[in-house]
Amino acid sequence: MQSDSKILAKINQTVDRLSDPESYDLVCHEHRLGEPLPSTEKLAKIVNMIREILFPGYFGTTSLRPNTIKHYMGVYVDELFELLSEQIMAGLCFTCKNPHEVDMQERNRHAQMLASEFIAYLPEIRRKLVADVDTAFVGDPAAQSQSEVIFCYPAIRAISNYRIANQLLKLEVPLIPRIISEMAHSETGIDIHPKAEIGESFTIDHGTGVVIGSTCIIGNNVKLYQGVTLGAKSFPLDEDGNPIKGVPRHPIVEDGVIIYAQATILGRVTVGANSVVGGNVWVTNNVPPNSKIVQFKARETSFSDGAGI
Structure with missing residues (x-):
């Protein structure tokens, strides 16, 4: 059996090799202090929140009740704005080629502006998705209702992600749209490029x-x-x-x-x-x-x- 010192030496050698910049030069992003990083977990939360906003009562825990829907919409849209602004900011930082020449406060305001423009487009995304849902229902004799299509059909999840990512891409948000589209790819097996x-x-x-x-x-x-x-x-x-x-x-x-x-x-x-x-x-x-x-x-x-x- 190997002694404890030999085991420790092997581990230390492995750490040294994994820490060698030449080994990760092409696949590692150097994080700059104070800048947010894109988060797949937060983006998954954003996508689920948008689905809940677009299809209340089908995703998340919101009940579609006329006396409470406006309250829920206000709360979710406000939270979406904060989360999305942060992730857009992360995408802008991650792809920046001249970080030392950028005013971070101005970039943050730009991220918030992009988030607000995207949120303003949500009613149009809903309109398009409602048409997509109805087309799937009419074209499939096995579908019993539009509700079944929303709940059960993977295409609606993939197309939802696509329409979200496509609009973000039109606003020139970097990286984030591609991550969102690849989330749908992993979830449904449907691969739609956001462009x-x-x-x-x-x-x-x-x-x-x-x-x-x-x-x-x-x-x-x-x-x-x-x-x-x-x-x-x-x-x-x-x-x-x-x-x-x-x-x-x-x-x-x-x-x-x-x-x-x-x-x-x-x-x-x-x-x-x-x-x-x-x-x-x-x-x-x-x-x-x-x-x-x-x-x-x-x-x-x-x-x-x-x-x-």
């Missing part, structure tokens, strides 16, 4: 495995099924061989399109309005409006001793 542009009355049936890339543009009344990928074919490189950022490389899906399970649509192609893309189809070219894209029909054939395979 994607998605229209109204959007729904995802079942949902698991859906991927929507950052430069996707999706119109109104679009329905996706599980496993659909709206992705990129490749990444253009600059003269040094590094990926060029910000190039539109994901599909455009126009109004009224239905895309069935496991379909893969890659590149900056357009799926025309009111088209149907069948399951397990691979699409890398434009699809005209009112089209129906399906697999070749199955063929029946027989083989003898492997002949013909």
Whole structure:
């Protein structure tokens, strides 16, 4: 058996190696004293609070009673403002490239202004989500009510996070929108980049495995099924061989399109309005409006001793 001194020496050596700056240079953020750090726990609380504000009676513990709802809304919105201002501030600090030139009081006021602008947009987010919920209800014979959709359908949670993150991104809040969208990815298996542009009355049936890339543009009344990928074919490189950022490389899906399970649509192609893309189809070219894209029909054939395979 190893002596206590040898065990202690091993532990100390490990601590020294883990503390070596060269070992974490690319994956560690140097925290500056007095600046808040983004917190996934606090952001999860923020998302749950926003869901409770948008859908009172469904998330959290708030009861939808006319005589108390305004009180609860006031309390929650006030708390949301404080929490969100802090996390926006953390995102601004975390991504700052010239921290010594920044007035922290001015940055804090900017964070509060962004939080207030986001909160002012909450009624519009609710309006869009109500349309998303109703579309899911109308399009699914198994749904008994809009309430069941809100309570049970993972797509509503993922789309809620997307619409929250997308608005924060439009306000130029750094980092925080991506964390919020990845929370929904972990919770539901639905991966929607917050930069994607998605229209109204959007729904995802079942949902698991859906991927929507950052430069996707999706119109109104679009329905996706599980496993659909709206992705990129490749990444253009600059003269040094590094990926060029910000190039539109994901599909455009126009109004009224239905895309069935496991379909893969890659590149900056357009799926025309009111088209149907069948399951397990691979699409890398434009699809005209009112089209129906399906697999070749199955063929029946027989083989003898492997002949013909």
